[in-house]
Amino acid sequence: MRYIFSTILLFLIYINLLSQGSYHVAGVVVDERNQPMPGCHVSSNGSNTITDARGHFYLGLSDSKPITITVSFIGYNKFDTTLVTQGNHHLRIAMNPDNVALQEVKIRGKSYKSAANHSREVIDQQQLSRQITGTLVGSLDRNLGFNSMDIGASASKPVIRGMGFNRVVVLNNGIKQEGQQWGADHGLEIDPFLTEQVEIIKGASSLEHGSDALGGILQLNNNSTPDPGISGSVQLLGKSVNETAAGSLLLQGAGSRLFFKMRLTAIDYGDYNIPTDTIVYLTRKMPCYKRRLKNSAGQEQDLYLRLGYNGDFWRTALSTSRVWQKAGFFPGAHGVPDILRVADDGDRRNIAYPYQSVEHWNITSNTTIQTPHSSLSIDLGVQQNNRREYSQFHTHYSNQPPPASDADLELDFLLRTWSGNLRWNYKISSGHTLTFGGQQQWQNNASAGYSFLLPDFDKSARGIFLKHQFDSADLFHFNVGIRYDYNYLDIAGFYDPILFSYLASNGIGADEASAYATRAQAVKRSFDDFSWITGLRFSPLPDFSLAFNAGKSFRAPTANELATNGVHHGSFRHEAGDKNLSSEKGIYADLAFEYKRGSREITLSPYYYYFSNYIFLNPTGEWSILPHAGQLYRFTQSEAVMLGVEMHYSDKIGNNWEYLINAEWMRNHQKESSNYPLPFSPPANVFGELSYLIQSGEKPGIRVSLNAKFAAQQNRIARNEEVTPAYTVVGADILIPLQLRNISPELIIKAHNLFDTKYYNHISYYRKIEIPEPGRNIQILVNIPF
Amino acid sequence: MKLHHTLVALSAALLFAACDDDNNYDSAKPEIMILSPEDDSHFHAGESFELEALIRDNEELASWKIDIHFNPNGHVHKSASTEAELEWQYSLNGNIEPGLQSFTLKQTISIPVDTKHGDYHLGVYALDKSGNETVVFQEFEVTDAGH
Numbered sequence: 001m002r003y004i005f006s007t008i009l010l011f012l013i014y015i016n017l018l019s020q021g022s023y024h025v026a027g028v029v030v031d032e033r034n035q036p037m038p039g040c041h042v043s044s045n046g047s048n049t050i051t052d053a054r055g056h057f058y059l060g061l062s063d064s065k066p067i068t069i070t071v072s073f074i075g076y077n078k079f080d081t082t083l084v085t086q087g088n089h090h091l092r093i094a095m096n097p098d099n100v101a102l103q104e105v106k107i108r109g110k111s112y113k114s115a116a117n118h119s120r121e122v123i124d125q126q127q128l129s130r131q132i133t134g135t136l137v138g139s140l141d142r143n144l145g146f147n148s149m150d151i152g153a154s155a156s157k158p159v160i161r162g163m164g165f166n167r168v169v170v171l172n173n174g175i176k177q178e179g180q181q182w183g184a185d186h187g188l189e190i191d192p193f194l195t196e197q198v199e200i201i202k203g204a205s206s207l208e209h210g211s212d213a214l215g216g217i218l219q220l221n222n223n224s225t226p227d228p229g230i231s232g233s234v235q236l237l238g239k240s241v242n243e244t245a246a247g248s249l250l251l252q253g254a255g256s257r258l259f260f261k262m263r264l265t266a267i268d269y270g271d272y273n274i275p276t277d278t279i280v281y282l283t284r285k286m287p288c289y290k291r292r293l294k295n296s297a298g299q300e301q302d303l304y305l306r307l308g309y310n311g312d313f314w315r316t317a318l319s320t321s322r323v324w325q326k327a328g329f330f331p332g333a334h335g336v337p338d339i340l341r342v343a344d345d346g347d348r349r350n351i352a353y354p355y356q357s358v359e360h361w362n363i364t365s366n367t368t369i370q371t372p373h374s375s376l377s378i379d380l381g382v383q384q385n386n387r388r389e390y391s392q393f394h395t396h397y398s399n400q401p402p403p404a405s406d407a408d409l410e411l412d413f414l415l416r417t418w419s420g421n422l423r424w425n426y427k428i429s430s431g432h433t434l435t436f437g438g439q440q441q442w443q444n445n446a447s448a449g450y451s452f453l454l455p456d457f458d459k460s461a462r463g464i465f466l467k468h469q470f471d472s473a474d475l476f477h478f479n480v481g482i483r484y485d486y487n488y489l490d491i492a493g494f495y496d497p498i499l500f501s502y503l504a505s506n507g508i509g510a511d512e513a514s515a516y517a518t519r520a521q522a523v524k525r526s527f528d529d530f531s532w533i534t535g536l537r538f539s540p541l542p543d544f545s546l547a548f549n550a551g552k553s554f555r556a557p558t559a560n561e562l563a564t565n566g567v568h569h570g571s572f573r574h575e576a577g578d579k580n581l582s583s584e585k586g587i588y589a590d591l592a593f594e595y596k597r598g599s600r601e602i603t604l605s606p607y608y609y610y611f612s613n614y615i616f617l618n619p620t621g622e623w624s625i626l627p628h629a630g631q632l633y634r635f636t637q638s639e640a641v642m643l644g645v646e647m648h649y650s651d652k653i654g655n656n657w658e659y660l661i662n663a664e665w666m667r668n669h670q671k672e673s674s675n676y677p678l679p680f681s682p683p684a685n686v687f688g689e690l691s692y693l694i695q696s697g698e699k700p701g702i703r704v705s706l707n708a709k710f711a712a713q714q715n716r717i718a719r720n721e722e723v724t725p726a727y728t729v730v731g732a733d734i735l736i737p738l739q740l741r742n743i744s745p746e747l748i749i750k751a752h753n754l755f756d757t758k759y760y761n762h763i764s765y766y767r768k769i770e771i772p773e774p775g776r777n778i779q780i781l782v783n784i785p786f
Numbered sequence: 787m788k789l790h791h792t793l794v795a796l797s798a799a800l801l802f803a804a805c806d807d808d809n810n811y812d813s814a815k816p817e818i819m820i821l822s823p824e825d826d827s828h829f830h831a832g833e834s835f836e837l838e839a840l841i842r843d844n845e846e847l848a849s850w851k852i853d854i855h856f857n858p859n860g861h862v863h864k865s866a867s868t869e870a871e872l873e874w875q876y877s878l879n880g881n882i883e884p885g886l887q888s889f890t891l892k893q894t895i896s897i898p899v900d901t902k903h904g905d906y907h908l909g910v911y912a913l914d915k916s917g918n919e920t921v922v923f924q925e926f927e928v929t930d931a932g933h
Contacts, residue, residue, distance in 0.1 A: 283922050338857065396855070398873050506875075619917030623851045623879045630851070630911050630919050674811040674916065717813045719917050 025059040025083065026372045026427060027091035029071055033225045033254070034310040036370060037095060040073040049430055052471075054375045058430040071095065090372035092312065121146070123198040125224075129783050130735060130748050132237060134244055134267065136192045136220070142689075142707075144646045144662045145202045145216075145605075147682045151765040152296045153242050153272040153774045154327060155187025159763060160202055161607065161644060162666050162681050163215025166558055169205070171219045173319065173364050175381035176209060178417040178443065180454075182558050184765050189323045189360035189385065191265050191302035193235055193248035196222040202646075203607065204553030204588045206531040207481045208423075210439055210463045211556045214586050214609075223317065223366060225259050225310060226252035233785040241752075241777035242272035242296070243348065259308050261319075267300040270348035271328075273775040275758040279332070281770045286332055289344035293771060297349050298327030316367040326357040329389075332769065353408065354391035360384070374426040385415040393450060396567075396627045397502035403450050412448040417441060435467040435481075445559065452566060455520035456492040457559045461485065467533075477537040486528045487556040491563045493522030508625060516625065520563040523579045529554040543597045550589040557581040561615055561635045567626050574624035575617060576634045584637070586611045599652035606645045614640035614670065616678065619719050639671035640678060658691040667716065676718055680763045683714035683724065691733075703735040714762040724767065727759035745784040752777040816843040816912040818922040823908075827926045831871075831903070834896035839922075842888045843914040850891050851879035851911040856904060857925065871902035874928070879911075903928050 025044070029037045029051050036055025041048065044059055044067045051057045051071075061067065069091075071079040076095040083089055121143050123131075131139040137156040141148040147159040158168050165184075170177040172190060180186040199219040206213050230253040237246040246267040253260055271292040279286045288294070301324045308317030328351045331341040345352060361384040368377040389411040393402040403409070423437035443459040467481030500517035504510065533551035540546075563577045590607035618636035623629075644666030652658050665684040669675040689707040713726040731754055736747040756776040760767055821838040829835055841847060856873035874897065882889045891910070908924045 398875070619919065621848055621913055621915075621917045623849065623911070623913075625877065627855055627875055627877065628853065628909075630921055631913055631917065669811075676811045676813070719813055720815070720919055721813070 022063075023061045023088055024429070025061065025067075025069065025089040025091065027057050027069075027089075027093055028370050028372050028375075029055045029057065029073075029093045029095060030370075031076070031095055032097055033228075034094070034312060034315060035225055036375070037073060037076075040071050040095070042069065042071050044069045052427070052433065054370065054425055056372070056375070056425075056427045056433075058373075058427050060430055092372060120202070121200040123200075125196045128195060128198060129235070130746070130781075132192060132235065132781055133750070133752075133779065134192055134237065134239060134246060134269070135187065136190055136195060136198075137188055137218075139192070140198065140200070140218075142662065142687050142709075143200055144603075144648050145644075145664055146200050147763060149680070149763045149765065150761060150773070151185050151187055152293065152327075152330075153777075154244075154267075154269055154296075154298050154300075155325075157181070157186065157188060158218045159680070159682065160200065160216035160218070161609075162642060162668060162678070164680060164763070166212050166555060167214040169209050169213040169217045171209065171217060172362070173221060173223055174366055174377075174379035174421060175362075175364050175383070175419050176212075176417075176441070178383055178415060178419075179358070179360065179385045180387050180413060180415070182560055185329070185356070186387070187325075189325065189358055190220065191248075191263065191304060191321070191323060192267075193246075193250075193265050194222055194263055194302070194304055194321075195220045196224055203549055203590055204531075204551045204586055204609070205533070206485075206529075206553035207465055207467065207483050207533045207551070208437065210441075210461055210483070210485050211487060211527075211529075211554060211583075214553050214555050214584070222261070222304075222306070225308065226254045226261060228254050228256075231786065233783060235784070236782045237267075237779065239269070239777055239779040240273075241774050242269040244269040244779075257309055257311065259310070261304070261306040263302070263304040265300070265302040267298075268349070269299075270297045272296050274772050275753075275756045275775040276772055279770055279772075281332065284339075286339060286342050288342070291775070292348065293330050294342050294345070295328035295331055295350075295352050295355070297351050298325065298355075299351070300325045313371060314367065314369045316365070318365045319363070321360075321362045323360040323362075324358070326351060326355060328352060328355040330766065330769075330771065354389065354410070356387060356389045358385070358387045360386075374424060376424045377422075379419075379421040381417070381419045383415075383417045383419075385417075386413070387415075388412045389449070395450070397498055399502050399505070400450075400498045407450070409449050410451045411453055413454060414446045414448075415443065416445075417443045431471050433469040433471075435469070436465070437467075438462070438464040452494060452496065452519045453564065453568065454560055455494050455563050457563075458490045459488065459559075461487045461556070475539060478535070480532070480534045482530065482532045484528070484530055485554070486526065488526045489523070489556070489559065489562070491520065491523040491559050493518065493563075494520040503625070512625070516565070519566050521565070521577070521579050523563045525557075525562065525579070527554075527556040527583045529556075529583050529585070543595055545594045547592040547594070548589070549592075550587075552585065552587050554586070555584040555615075557583065557615060557635075567624070567629045572628060572630070573617070574626055574629040574632045576632060578635050581615060581635060581637060582613055584611060584613055584615050586614075599650075599658075601648065601650045603648045604645070605647075607643060609640075609642040609668075611640040611642075613637035614678070616640075616670070616718075640668065641671055642666065642668035642678070655695060656693050658693065660689050662687045669716075677716040679718035679721055681714065681716065682763055683712045683726075685709060685711040699739070700737045702737070703733070705733040705735075707731045707733070711762075721762075722768065722770075724760050724762035727757060729757055729759060730754045743784065743786055745782060748781040748783070750777075750779045750781065752779075812845050812914070812916045813918060814844045814914075815918040815920045816841055816847060816914050818910050818912050818920050820908075820910055820922060820924055823924070823926060825924045825926075828929050829897055829926060830930070831897055831901040831928055832899040834894055837891070837893045837895055837908075837910075839891045839910045840888070841882075841891060841910075841912045843912075843918075845887070846884065846915040847882040847886050847889050848913045848915045849879060849881045850889075850913075851877070851909075852891075852893060852895070853877050853907075853909040853911065854895070855907055855909075856902065857907045858904060872898070872900050874898060874901040874906065897928060901928050903930060 029040045038053045040051040042057045066084045068082045133139045135156045137148045137158050148156040150156045201217040232251040235248045248265040251262045304321040306319035364381045391410045393407045419441045425435045441461045463485035465483035469479040471477045496517045496519050503513035535549040537547040565576045588609040592605040595602040617633040620632045622632050624632045647663045650660035663686040668678045687709045691705040694702040708730045710728045714724040732751045734749045738745045758772045819840045854876035911921045
């Protein structure tokens, strides 16, 4: 108790020390819908400040004479008030839009960077709506430091700075999305039409979200308040590569306080084209009939509803969504390659065995209370992710009988997650802001099916953090934060008597058979970790700024890394967990040089990571005795180093031409007796785009772009990966804004892999079975707002 | 222009630092050539055949494994324990003496009398000292006597 009191006392002293002047004016600036307005210009008696990400400003005053406060923002009418400062003033300032100029500003306001000294990329609604390709992650691949790990043409997972799986956190409206991130054939269960704003946060970011954010965070939001009245949009998408037909309807409305948003999406696609008629896998030649990848067809149906209320000092919203996907697996990917299984079935759109179906339910509540000094936000979420893999009943143990019901259900994972985040942001003075927060998450996994892959487990994770931000006018911004986490994992053991008797009947001794039949060890472990972050952004010249970030992050080992033991049917590897693994810990530092003058923008950002115990699957060199298995792979920890450089250059030539170049290079390796590279490392690559804008007066004109991605050969490979050759793929975009009475639809024609190039993506799921990336795709996207 | 120079210098420095690490690792897999039997051979239950495979590695070989299993069409293994004929499963592994870059695996394999007729996969695996693994598959058929 004494400890808590002294902490509070210290905290109060700290706040008091940082406060400045004898009086102060603290305020929050909101727009016509009570949403905070970051980036507003606030001036009083000659001194100036800018509202922060939460719309707050603070003015310290040394004497008591009348002051005039002026708040301005492009597209809004100027706000003026005069105060006599006999004491502190707390203001809530509501800005009124200047309807003539607002249209142009809407987009600008949204791309405000929420923390200036992080390596962040923000993609706004307009840009996102033009980039839709059927998978959200796939459409972000062009971004610097971000790569998409594709599972065929219709699912993908995010990779930030070469880290994926459980090393990247996806936040959906503030709540950490929980699916089967650890699995290579798992895509992100999020409606590709839904997201309004994407923020890619690069660098270890455990501070605000705890375990897993070693590579970075993909932050997705659709929390904007719609315009008053009823509005919406219809989006239609057609793709040639797999005959995708997709449509999405958004209907939204707002009164003075209440608002709603609703979205319905349906996607249906067939087997996709690959630019080859033969796949050579394990020296077997596999024909690809009609140059299509058999059984890669699928369907998706998504639903979303959000209801909200915006009060003067608080706002709240409740949203619910259901994402349902069903997608076939290439039958040649499950098992030893066999020509019979890849024979043409005459139907491009059927989904035969093997396939997976995923249903993801999500209920999220977001509440913010904003006062002139502070804002308190509470996010609560419940998620249920149910992934099922169906494959006609088969067994590698001749004594296993088929299940009595649902005989073809091979794997069934039911993951339930309850999460809560609390965050309190307090503006102490014009320069100092404190953020205090905490998280709690519970998780329960239940597995079923005739195969076994992941044990049942219960997990709880909690953490608290404190972050201090200091801004000195435009010259420099500094922040520092510390966090403490406690995770607890209770994994149920799983013993397979069928496997035991199978092995025993094959003459294996009881001890060894029993060790193999223990498909999961019962493990109870707790992991506690401190993490920290610090960042400094220095802007000595108006055009130039330099940012430095450093931090320590961690990742608690997952249930499969700790406990599983058996053949992974997708990879045909016998993978064994190690119950003694410790938390993966990474220290990182990055630098960002930014230069902006006129239309020219240059950024250069080198980074470096050091892991004291990176978890990876280590080939042991011992043969597994299980049928169909090669050597045993065991989850092992070793030191690892990762470094890279990201570069961006964009400029305009005259009024019509624009170009951009994004280049990235990375390198990593374990630090052991042999410096093996880490698996799934993206090769050095360059993305370039040249655009021509046909300007017709004031109205937005037609935009034609040509782009190309070049990836170098990836010859730095982990053991049992394949060298991936270099490739260049060319694409093109045409954006045609239309005007039909009072609606302004957009027609976007996109071409990907224009020359039908046969190439491999080193980090794709199908890479290891030698399936090239999808062939030429021409897609048509129509956005019709109403 | 100074800024550009700084950027170039910094990237050069970083590249230099990056290339500093030594490439003392071996990611090259062993190579396997099955010399006998030929792919798609036919055998009878109760017979035996000679497996001969040439295994090579750029550095040093470690071990081998032979895996034979039944391949019903479409990969549907129904449980077959009640039938008189058994889906034959065979597995054998062994070490290769240290220091060898090339090794010829020779093994006589007998097909049990009660082996179920049909297609089988014959897999030969090899490991090198670093844990690089190669597997090569062939098919053969077990047919009726006199087929």
